[in-house]
Amino acid sequence: MTSAITQNQPPQPPKGTMPAGAPQDAGVREEEYLYRDASRLQAGAQLTSRTMARRLPSLVRRSVQMAWRVDRGATIGLLVCQIGTGVLAALGLLAVTGTITALVSAGDITARLWDAAPQLTVIAAAGLCALLGIAVVWLTGRLRPVLGRAAELTMIEAALGAELAANNKPGYNDAYDIADRGAQVTPDLVEEAQDVLAATATLAAGATVLTVLHPLLLPLLFLACLPQAAAYVRSARVIYLAGLETSGRRRMLGKLRWHMAYQESSEEMRACLAGPFLIGRYRRLAASVNAAERKAANIGAWMGLAGAVAGGVASTAVWAALLWLLASGRMGLAASGGTVFALQTATGSVRGIINGGARLVRTGWYVQDWQNFLDNAHGQAMADSRGTAPVTAAPERFEVRDVTYRYDGAPKDSLSDVSLHVRRGEIVALVGENGSGKTTLSRLLCGLLLPTEGDVAWDHASTADLDPWSSWEHVALVPQKFTYLPLTMRDNITFGQGDTSDAALLAACEASGAAEMLPGLRSGLNTLLTSEWFGGQQLSGGQWQRLVLTRAFHRQAALLVMDEPTAALDARAEHRIFAGLRELAKDRAVLLITHRLTNVAVADRIVVLDQGRIVQEGTYAQLTQQPGLFRTLWELQRRMSGDTP
Known part of the structure; x- marks a missing residue:
């Protein structure tokens, strides 16, 4: 029997859940997941063949530097192999020319073979290039996994070094996703740079021979390869821009896969029929990404075809020039034989440089995105927004002074003109309805967030001036949503x-x-x-x-923040926690957030928040007697529990 999830279409919702004829994804727009950084797209659109030519040396240098940092021995071995390949290729081509000259000259064939013996020996020795190629594959295989893990680690460090509020900043998650792709292809940068170096070494050999045989052939060869170079670069640019434009949708696909496949969401996926619904959403979103990538691939293929046709015409001109040199007597028959080998070698090398260079530049764009994120975490690096003063002793007083905080993109402030303090040995409870700003205030006091206005101070030192990692050594946090590690x-x-x-x-x-x-x-x-x-x-x-x-x-820790610390506990376990809280608070400042108002009787002070403002403050005994929000909520909970008629 085929399950609902594996069918081509997700199951229909129960009757009456949506109007007849309404699409299942009513209200969901594909453009919500589009990449929004227009400046980055414009910069990508300006990448040209000239840009490629300028960037190739720096990209090769960067790849060597990256390889040097993780494995110096393998890097030296690769460079030696590439130099050796170039030298052997040059000697082999020169030996081929000498051999052809000896064989086509007049005289006894045995004597001519003996004359060609040194060149034949060099040609045989040039077969060592195969061994060098094996060594290159081995050394590159050593570098790839190490480079990949190192790039991933730097991404994690950069993300940890970003402000907690970064995930609410427009464009941050897109920047991270694009940079993460750069981290994944970092090993490709080294491998593609090796391909370019190998082609360059072989080209140097072919160019040396061509220059010796006739100086006209080499510039003609380069001119013949220019159309293909332009086509390859344009194709690489189109594919790169398609990757940028679909990054938001691909990130959403990754999130949907995670929720549908892992245990944390498995109950809703089945019992709430979220799985079949999300499968349909996934198919539609994947189809839009596939269409964009297919379009880019088609454009790239047409560009490659146009470049190949133009390159073929230009190559015909090069071979025509060779025939003209031979027919006009400007080049001998023996030299022309060596020229054929040299042209074939140089043509393959130039095309290898162009093809590999285009791939290297495209990979370089991704790696540059990775490097840009490492530099400042899309402008959210804590190193740029915070000081470096260490917290040398456990703070005694934690204070919020006239603080206002607004999340990026929010229509109004989450907190407005709030002041609060808590000392070691004291328990302060935050109470309020959902969305009143309790958790935001606790994160500000912890130093996890920096205020939009006002100041948060630990013993008169602003959290903005303190080294964050040094500060958090003095914080113990029980978050409302915790991770199962x-x-x-x-x-x-x-x-x-x-x-x-x-x-x-x-x-x-x-x-x-x-x-x-x-x-x-x-x-x-x-x-x-x-x-x-x-x-x-x-x-x-x-x-x-x-x-x-x-x-x-x-x-x-000097500061203990408990945000709904007993929401998942049974009554006995909950009583145990609050009964022992006073003992824990002897040498700690405790900030307690809970909706169960009977539990805040343990607090020295209770602060009541409403719509981001402090509206009441006092002891449990005081607030249960005074008219106000706390008493209203307290009486409501008592009625629900049956404590009052």
């Missing part, structure tokens, strides 16, 4: 930081209630927390929340 329980708790001994981890597990999980884990703290690999185990949502709490309790 496929690591051991020990690594998930410590991330390699602090006291990693069993005693320290078990103490944190006792505080969070995670100690109750340990007897059920195959290898205790060393159990891999995923079922995707043999020996691993999958945790429930509540167990993962206990683990995240364990991580926060284990960190000896």
Whole structure:
């Protein structure tokens, strides 16, 4: 039986869910995923053959530098092989000319063969080029994986070095996606540069022989190859621009694949029929990408055909010139034989340089996108927006002063003129309805976000002036949405930081209630927390929340931020957390966010937010007696729980 997902069309929604005749994707526009950076597209459209000629030397130099950084021995070996190939090719061509001269001259054939013996020996020695080619393949194979991993690592480091708010910046994710493609093709840059170097070495040999035989032939050969050069560059440009224009749609395809294939979304994919719906969306989006790429391939093929035709006409002129030199007596028969070999070698080399050079330039454009992202993370690098002052001692006071914050593209401020402070030894709770700005305020206090206006200070030092990584050593965060990392329980708790001994981890597990999980884990703290690999185990949502709490309790941080820390816990586990919170707050500043208002009774102060502004502040006893938003929400929750009539 064929499942709904594997059919050509996704299943129809239940009757009554949409108007008759309405498209299933009503309201979804393909242009939402188009690449928006017009300046980058304009720059790509201006890439020409002249640009290629100017960039080729720098690209070859860059590829050598990249290879040198990851494997100097292999880089030296490649350069030696390319030089050796060029020298052997030149000697072989000269030997061919000498051999032909000896064979076509008058005299005894045996004597002529003995005269040609040295040249024949050189021709045989030129067969070492095959061995050098094998060495080039081996050395390039050594470099490719190392270069690829190194490029991926630099991308990850650049992304981690970007501001948290970068993902909300227009164009950032497109820039990352394009740069990531550049990282993936970085090994191709070295391989294609080797092809260009090999063709250049062989061309140098052929050019030397042609120049010796007759100086007119070499410039004619270069002129004959110009049409193909222009065609190859234009084709490469069209394909590159198509990649830019479809980058947003390809990124969306990747996200859809991830959601449809992995466990995190597997329930909605099936029970909510999201899978069949997204399969249809994927097909339509993929079809639009395929159409754009097919169009680019067709244009490139027509350009290549036009270049080949023009190149064929020009090559005919070169061979006609050779026949004219021979017929007019300006070149001897023996020399013409060597010229034929040299022309064939040089023609193949020039075409190799043009073809390889066009591919190298196209790859170079991608690699340049990668390098641009590494330079400043699309203008979002923390190195450009923050200071470098270290946090030498654990801060005592964390303060928000007259802060306003607006997310990029948002119609209004998420926070407006907010001031708040929390000291070590104090618990401050943030309360408010959804969208009131609680999580945004906590991220500002952590230094994860920088305010649009106002200042966030740790002991009078602005977070904008502090080194961010040094600052975060003093922060423990329990986020509302946490990640299930496929690591051991020990690594998930410590991330390699602090006291990693069993005693320290078990103490944190006792505080969070995670100690109750340990007897059920195959290898205790060393159990891999995923079922995707043999020996691993999958945790429930509540167990993962206990683990995240364990991580926060284990960190000896001055600021502890808990954003809905017990949303997935049962009543007993939740009571345990809040009962022990006062003990944890003895030497920490605790910022607590929760919608369960009875839990904030443990707080020293409660701050109530409404539409990005602080509207109330006080103790639990005060706010439950005063008219206002807190009391309204508190009474509503009590009625829902049956505490009041």
